[in-house]
Amino acid sequence: MNQFDGSQSLQQSLSGLPQWASEHILQQINQLIHYEPVIGIMGKTGAGKSSLCNALFASEVSPVSDVAACTREPLRFRLQVGERVMSIVDLPGVGESQTRDSEYAALYWRQLPRLDLVLWLIKADDRALAVDEHFYRQVIGEQYRHKVLFVISQADKIEPASGSEILSTEQKRNISRKICLLHELFQPVNPVCAVSVRLQWGLRVMAERMIRCLPREASSPVAVQLSAPLRTDAVNKKACDDFGETVGSVVDTISSMPLIPAPVRAIIQAVRDTVVSVARAVWNFFF
Structure with missing residues (x-):
């Protein structure tokens, strides 16, 4: 699996959402992946x-x-x-x-x-x-x-x-x-x-x-930069967990936007944990 496959997996985890919500979440995740600490x-x-x-x-x-x-x-x-x-x-x-x-x-x-x-x-x-x-x-x-x-x-x-x-x-x-x-x-x-x-x-x-x-959005991009002996399991786990939590926060932010109909809000909240799990699973392909 490569970055493209990782992106595809994230996209699939959002497939049950309205297109505007899915696109907005993917855009925010892409910004996280390319955050420059x-x-x-x-x-x-x-x-x-x-x-x-x-x-x-x-x-x-x-x-x-x-x-x-x-x-x-x-x-x-x-x-x-x-x-x-x-x-x-x-x-x-x-x-x-x-x-x-x-x-x-x-x-x-x-x-x-x-x-x-x-x-x-x-x-x-x-x-x-x-x-x-x-x-x-x-x-x-x-x-x-x-x-x-x-x-x-x-x-x-x-x-x-x-x-x-x-x-x-x-x-x-x-x-x-x-x-x-x-x-x-x-x-x-x-x-x-x-x-x-x-x-x-x-x-x-x-x-x-x-x-x-580091702030959660910065830990993965910094972990990538560390010399190989310093990228310990503890470093990778913390960065991966941070990425998952930050993706979760992105979904929460979309869910709490004003004027979203209750049924749509419920759908977004229902997929949240799945999206976070997928983000953690594909973390290694981005970082």
């Missing part, structure tokens, strides 16, 4: 944003725009796997200077509504977090906290750093302490992750958390 990534200079992106995603990260630094606009990168596209917005890290931070606050306010998720990188050995905390409370605020996933980067550099190829027990203990510290400081909505790209440590857990933090 946007993920912001921020962190101070040297936090390892580029190396993390290269470790997470399968395709080459290519710049969309070559923005001069003086414009204070974030760099935007495009990722593509087959027909699926997503963007990464490289947001400037805070704490360089008070003047810059006030400019960045305005920049973030413009960007935050457009982002599906913000990966906020904090280096494992970074102890100067007062500016980050202030920025999180004053700029991100209550409105966008749910969009932020804190990531402790370069976990192999936490004390006692040795350059070894595995994390020591003491390092793991200190990473756990750092995670607790960030939870106390920021009181984030989402659990804090810790990764080491050099050691390929923590990436699977982070990928699974990232998929869980």
Whole structure:
């Protein structure tokens, strides 16, 4: 079965509906399948944003725009796997200077509504977090906290750093302490992750958390972009379930439209669970 067969299966599950309802639902599902997520990534200079992106995603990260630094606009990168596209917005890290931070606050306010998720990188050995905390409370605020996933980067550099190829027990203990510290400081909505790209440590857990933090419409298109080792069964199951639930929401929206005759509403509601089941069954052929 291919994408065409998947579309045919969805179409058949809607065959009992009036044509206008079937076409409207299929149009909305098609938009879901081709949704283009946007993920912001921020962190101070040297936090390892580029190396993390290269470790997470399968395709080459290519710049969309070559923005001069003086414009204070974030760099935007495009990722593509087959027909699926997503963007990464490289947001400037805070704490360089008070003047810059006030400019960045305005920049973030413009960007935050457009982002599906913000990966906020904090280096494992970074102890100067007062500016980050202030920025999180004053700029991100209550409105966008749910969009932020804190990531402790370069976990192999936490004390006692040795350059070894595995994390020591003491390092793991200190990473756990750092995670607790960030939870106390920021009181984030989402659990804090810790990764080491050099050691390929923590990436699977982070990928699974990232998929869980994304809006339902964004999880499948992002799952497609993940590098093969990170597309775990847990990632695929969450993305597939999200797709099914989102398709269900599309059917619910059509069903609740005003002026729909009661018999038509009943027919739409009667096929809902079947449509959702078919959407889950054919998910793999779209994503």
